[in-house]
Amino acid sequence: MHRRHVLAATAPALRGRSIAILVLALAAVALVVATSPAANTAGTPAGAAAAATPLRQSFDMQVPAPPTPVTVAGKPQLVYELHLTNFTSAPLVLQQVDVLDARDATVIAAVRDDALDRRLHRPHAPAGSGPRTIAPGMRGVLYFELAIDGDTLPRLLEHRIAFHDAGRPAQAPAIVRGGRVAVRTGAPVVLGPPLRDGPWAAVYDPSWERGHRRVVYAFEGRARIPDRFAIDWVKLDAGGRRAHGDEDAVGNWYGYGADVLAVADAVVVATRNDIPESATLSGRLQYRFEDGAGNHVVLDLGDDRYAFYKHLKPGSVRVAPGERVRRGQVIGAVGFSGHAGGPQLHFHVADADSPLGAAEGLPFALADFEVLGAYEDFDTLGRAPWTPLGDEMAARRTRELPAPITVVAFGTHGSQ
Numbered sequence: 001m002h003r004r005h006v007l008a009a010t011a012p013a014l015r016g017r018s019i020a021i022l023v024l025a026l027a028a029v030a031l032v033v034a035t036s037p038a039a040n041t042a043g044t045p046a047g048a049a050a051a052a053t054p055l056r057q058s059f060d061m062q063v064p065a066p067p068t069p070v071t072v073a074g075k076p077q078l079v080y081e082l083h084l085t086n087f088t089s090a091p092l093v094l095q096q097v098d099v100l101d102a103r104d105a106t107v108i109a110a111v112r113d114d115a116l117d118r119r120l121h122r123p124h125a126p127a128g129s130g131p132r133t134i135a136p137g138m139r140g141v142l143y144f145e146l147a148i149d150g151d152t153l154p155r156l157l158e159h160r161i162a163f164h165d166a167g168r169p170a171q172a173p174a175i176v177r178g179g180r181v182a183v184r185t186g187a188p189v190v191l192g193p194p195l196r197d198g199p200w201a202a203v204y205d206p207s208w209e210r211g212h213r214r215v216v217y218a219f220e221g222r223a224r225i226p227d228r229f230a231i232d233w234v235k236l237d238a239g240g241r242r243a244h245g246d247e248d249a250v251g252n253w254y255g256y257g258a259d260v261l262a263v264a265d266a267v268v269v270a271t272r273n274d275i276p277e278s279a280t281l282s283g284r285l286q287y288r289f290e291d292g293a294g295n296h297v298v299l300d301l302g303d304d305r306y307a308f309y310k311h312l313k314p315g316s317v318r319v320a321p322g323e324r325v326r327r328g329q330v331i332g333a334v335g336f337s338g339h340a341g342g343p344q345l346h347f348h349v350a351d352a353d354s355p356l357g358a359a360e361g362l363p364f365a366l367a368d369f370e371v372l373g374a375y376e377d378f379d380t381l382g383r384a385p386w387t388p389l390g391d392e393m394a395a396r397r398t399r400e401l402p403a404p405i406t407v408v409a410f411g412t413h414g415s416q
């Protein structure tokens with residue numbers, strides 16, 4: 001039964017005649033195993049494993065958004081989440097999660113202990129539930145950003161989980177495999193810069209507990225992460241400061257009012273231009289959830305990809321829905337409207353034109369940018385200079401997603 005289930009799950013993802021033949025061969029073997037009493041008692045490793053592992057319920061394992069490889073700091077990365085729902089009546093404690101290349105069960109990543117704690121988010125977990133524990137009926141979300149070494153990207157991922165019942169830590173771990181997902185083969189969309197010049201800090205970090213990447217919205221019947229690859233762009237001076245004089249005054253921020261550029265030839269699908277903003281950070285306005293993006297522009301890039309620009313300056317939006325824009329065209333100005341930490345441009349790409357979260361965030365690459373350095377610690381951004389790039393790193397980057405909290409420069413004309 002188990003073997004048949006695996007084959008059924010695999011078949012739609014396979015391509016090519018030789019693989020089809022392999023599938024037929026495996027199906028024939030499965031049929032023999034299933035129909036021959038001798039095979040079940042022959043003491044094969046498969047038979048022994050089946051005898052040693054009684055059937056038990058555990059997790060439903062799902063990868064809702066298949067990963068698309070995107071290059072970050074010279075290496076391809078797979079960014080995605082594994083959702084685990086506990087369908088048993090007991091709290092289950094995760095011991096280790098392995099990411100496997102499903103073709104040959106090679107371990108691509110093994111996560112346990114503190115690393116597992118950092119990667120696991122348990123929405124609304126019951127108070128007092130232990131670390132790595134998923135209560136009955138509850139869900140855990142594991143966040144992966146896998147940097148792939150070497151030239152060969154896995155095409156099909158699978159996950160292996162070792163776990164035990166919360167009340168029986170000495171118990172031998174139970175193992176469950178699942179969460180198969182095909183890696184998307186298409187390259188991420190390559191875009192022009194959303195801003196000119198620099199230095200601009202690419203503010204995001206996948207590990208932030210409440211940052212873009214970890215905010216799941218369950219709208220329109222599905223849990224999604226629209227900001228999976230979102231970046232907040234904040235302009236700095238050479239000393240790493242965000243503002244001249246008093247940082248509380250929005251108008252003192254270096255980025256405030258900077259031109260925002262179309263990243264591609266595209267069609268405008270949505271705009272807002274009338275949401276007010278305060279003149280100071282301390283006087284920050286309260287916004288309804290629906291207005292959290294502030295003034296914004298959404299561009300249809302084609303192929304079910306949409307670019308989102310948020311927190312624009314009131315009255316600065318120069319385009320209207322239905323209008324065609326050219327790459328590099330000025331469409332608005334950096335502002336402080338909506339739920340923003342300061343004057344900044346929020347930019348992301350997603351698979352639907354919903355500014356309210358009913359869309360999955362997609363990776364994107366910037367065609368060309370210069371890396372000036374990076375911050376090791378987000379808390380020093382705005383207070384100290386960034387750490388310059390080491391000599392061994394190439395400053396000029398093409399077709400990459402900027403790495404977390406790097407400081408970059410774009411061309412003067414937005415089309416370097």
Ligand SMILES: [Zn+2]
Nearest residue numbers: 230231232346
């Ligand atoms: Zn943002």
